[in-house]
Amino acid sequence: MIRAFSYNEFLFLLSAVQWTLALSAIAFIGGATVGLVIALARTSDIKAVRLAATGYIQLFQGTPLLMQLFLVFFGATVMGLDLNPWAAAALGLTLNASAFLGEIWRGCIQAVPRGQWEAASALGLRYPGLMRYVILPQAVKVAVPPTVGFLVQLIKSTSLAAIIGFTELTRAGQIVNNATFQPFLVFGIVAVLYFLMCWPLSLLSARLERRYALATR
């Protein structure tokens, strides 16, 4: 039976926003943690470590995110684990985000002038101290605008979790559309909700970038 699109349907869509945000937050925190390791490995002095990190990044950037989600989802079954769509989406997005953040942050680490590395090691700092007190604090400044920009991409990526059956905003849109059959209205609202999440971040990222460009001119 076809239902009319009422306030309840709208509330359902609105409440699905929290799942999109929760998934984005988890993927970002997980992705940032693994991504930092990838970025450090990518800028390591040891060739094998560097190569492994490069391979990891190329693998995730060279294949579709949807395939990565499918492989995590169905791969878990192969390993004998029963992963629900929620955990599979979180894990898949974390792996994907870590590759992208790793590559973004590699650039930021390498943007710190060579002299800083040399000065720090001349002062007797070993790798952990050198990274912790000299390189990373300077790299973070450069990293903020592109990282905020990536957050937009991540929020949009969470929509793919709908395909493996996790009920976030896009899946909620499909469910409502199946019941009301008003695709333009339903997906229009879904698009507006995404826009309201992403646009402020896009503007923020652009503003930070401009401010950084002014500061370094």
Place this chain on the structure above:
Amino acid sequence: MNYTFDFKAVIDSWDYLLQGAWLTVQLSIGAMVLGLIVAILCALGKTSGPKPVRWIINAYIEVVRNTPFLVQIFLIFFGLPTMGVRLSPDLAALIAMVVNVGAYATEIIRAGIESIQKGQIEAGLALGLKPLQVFRYIVIKPALRTVYPALTSQFILLMLSSSVVSAISADELTSVANNIQSQTFRSFEIYIVVTGIYLMLAMMFSALFAGIYKLAFAYDTDRR
């Protein structure tokens, strides 16, 4: 782990997979070419159009860049028919891809066009070139050369994101994989092979783009 891998399902439907991969390639190339045209026109409009045109182009770019591709596909495939426009899944997929990549590429090409110095254009006009010639040789070609790496990596991203159009069952690679999967239940085997095919397609496209660069843009730009 006591799972036995069985790639028979993949081998049996290899031809079907290749057909899907071919459609992915066709959709991607079609969307790249059309998207490039859209992007060049929009970038021109944004850099030198009247204010309302600029405003509309900006709105287009912001809307596309801040909403998920999957939602854009749903709007086009399910939304347009309610307004009387019927689309096959393949055509809807192509339109969605063009709309999507057009917005990203516009910003990239705009940056390229803005990197061309005014004096270059004035010099071209002073030498008696027609406006269209100025645009072709002095503005767009060097602009594309400058932004070529960014543009081509956007195109490769487009090819990869085309897997999302399987959600409306256009017959591309991922859809084909889904079909085989639902008949044979060999999900992991199929998706790992298909992921490998995508990886190879990505490498082929980057080799193709490197070749195009050599043919079209490898000229000397030293200022002496």
